[in-house]
Amino acid sequence: MIEWSPATIKAFQTTLLTWFDQEGRDLPWRRDHEPYHIWVSEIMLQQTQVQTVIPYYERFMDWFPTVQELAAAPEDRLLKAWEGLGYYSRVRNMQRCARQLLADYDGQWPKTATELTELIGIGPYTAGAIASIAFNEPVPAVDGNAFRVFSRLLEIDADIAKPQTRQLFEQVIAKIIPVDRPGDFNQAIMDLGSSYMTARNPDSEHSPVKAFNQAYLDGKELAYPVKTKKPRPVPVDYVAVMAKVPTGEWLMTQRPSTGMLANLWTVPLVKVDDLDLADDATEDDVLVAVSTYFKRDYQLNLVGKELPLKPVSHTFTHQKWTIQLLAGQVEEADLAYFPGKVVSDDQLTDLPMPKVQDKIWQRYREQR
Structure with missing residues (x-):
C-alpha cells in the first residue's frame, strides 16, 4: 500500500475539489445540506443507479416531504413509493428510523457519525455521508466507490469482502479527507468512482487524478479492488398462477409480514418443492399438483392450463427464481382460507408489488 506525504495529500485534495467544483453532478439531493434529503437519497442509492433513483427521490419527497410525514405514512403507501427499488426492508427501516427520531431525538438529527449510527438502519457509510455533507464532520463515507477509488490510488490489496477491511479504508481516508470540505470531498469520490474510475472500462487516461492513481500508473488498475466472489444465488423454482374468479377479477396474494418481499402483493406463487411431483x-x-395444492391449502377449485411462455427469471441477492406461468379459473370465490383478495384490473395499480411481479405481468401479456 502506498502512503502519501502531506504535500501529496494537499495536492490531491486541491486537484479533486477543483474538478468537483467544475464537474460535480447536479443532483436534486445536493441542492441543500438538509440531512433528511441526504439520508433518503443515500438509502435509495444502495444497490441502485443514480438515474434510476432521481424520479423515485422526487416522488418520495413529494409524498413525504418531512420526517414527520414519513413516520406517519400508511405501509401500503410507503411500499408503493418504493415499488421497483427492491430490498423493501430499507424503506421499512427508514420509517422506523423516522419514528425513532421523533420519539427519542425530538425530530432533530444527531450531528456526528458516531451518534447517527445509533439510528435504525443507518450504517457507517450512510452516517459518514450525512455527518460530512450536512454537518461538515471530517469523516469518510466508505462505499463501493470509495473502496474502488482508494484501492487503485494507493494500491490497497486488502479484500473488501471482509468486514474488517472497512476499518482499514476508514483509517486511510481519514488522513486524506480535508477538514474544511469533507462533504464535498466524499461526494467528489462518489462522482469519480462513477465516471473515470468505474469498475469496468475506467477512463483513467483522462481522469483529473490520473497522476495520483498508482494502480493505473503501474498498469494493473483492474486488479483493484481485491474482492472474493460471493456464493452463487440458490436456484428456486416457482409456478405463478394467473387466476381469475368468475367475476373477472384477479386472485392476488399478500406476502407474509416477514421474509422476502414482506407484505407486497403478487399473483399466487407456488414453490415447486412444495408440490408432490x-x-x-x-x-x-404440474397442473394437477397445483390444483391439488389450491384445494388442500386454500379450499379453492382451480382449473388451470400451462401457458406456452418462456419462464420468468429474477435474481435476488441469495436466490435466483425461475417462474413458470399457469393460467387458471377459480370456480368459486370463497377466500376464507386464502391469504389475499380479488382485485380488478383498475385496482391493480394501487397495490405495492415487487419487481418480479412486474416481470410476470409483462410475460403474461406476451401470450395475448
Missing part, C-alpha cells in the same frame, strides 16, 4: 413430472403433472 416426481423427478420426471410432465406439464400435466
Whole structure:
C-alpha cells in the first residue's frame, strides 16, 4: 500500500475539489445540506443507479416531504413509493428510523457519525455521508466507490469482502479527507468512482487524478479492488398462477409480514418443492399438483392450463427464481382460507408489488 506525504495529500485534495467544483453532478439531493434529503437519497442509492433513483427521490419527497410525514405514512403507501427499488426492508427501516427520531431525538438529527449510527438502519457509510455533507464532520463515507477509488490510488490489496477491511479504508481516508470540505470531498469520490474510475472500462487516461492513481500508473488498475466472489444465488423454482374468479377479477396474494418481499402483493406463487411431483413430472403433472395444492391449502377449485411462455427469471441477492406461468379459473370465490383478495384490473395499480411481479405481468401479456 502506498502512503502519501502531506504535500501529496494537499495536492490531491486541491486537484479533486477543483474538478468537483467544475464537474460535480447536479443532483436534486445536493441542492441543500438538509440531512433528511441526504439520508433518503443515500438509502435509495444502495444497490441502485443514480438515474434510476432521481424520479423515485422526487416522488418520495413529494409524498413525504418531512420526517414527520414519513413516520406517519400508511405501509401500503410507503411500499408503493418504493415499488421497483427492491430490498423493501430499507424503506421499512427508514420509517422506523423516522419514528425513532421523533420519539427519542425530538425530530432533530444527531450531528456526528458516531451518534447517527445509533439510528435504525443507518450504517457507517450512510452516517459518514450525512455527518460530512450536512454537518461538515471530517469523516469518510466508505462505499463501493470509495473502496474502488482508494484501492487503485494507493494500491490497497486488502479484500473488501471482509468486514474488517472497512476499518482499514476508514483509517486511510481519514488522513486524506480535508477538514474544511469533507462533504464535498466524499461526494467528489462518489462522482469519480462513477465516471473515470468505474469498475469496468475506467477512463483513467483522462481522469483529473490520473497522476495520483498508482494502480493505473503501474498498469494493473483492474486488479483493484481485491474482492472474493460471493456464493452463487440458490436456484428456486416457482409456478405463478394467473387466476381469475368468475367475476373477472384477479386472485392476488399478500406476502407474509416477514421474509422476502414482506407484505407486497403478487399473483399466487407456488414453490415447486412444495408440490408432490416426481423427478420426471410432465406439464400435466404440474397442473394437477397445483390444483391439488389450491384445494388442500386454500379450499379453492382451480382449473388451470400451462401457458406456452418462456419462464420468468429474477435474481435476488441469495436466490435466483425461475417462474413458470399457469393460467387458471377459480370456480368459486370463497377466500376464507386464502391469504389475499380479488382485485380488478383498475385496482391493480394501487397495490405495492415487487419487481418480479412486474416481470410476470409483462410475460403474461406476451401470450395475448
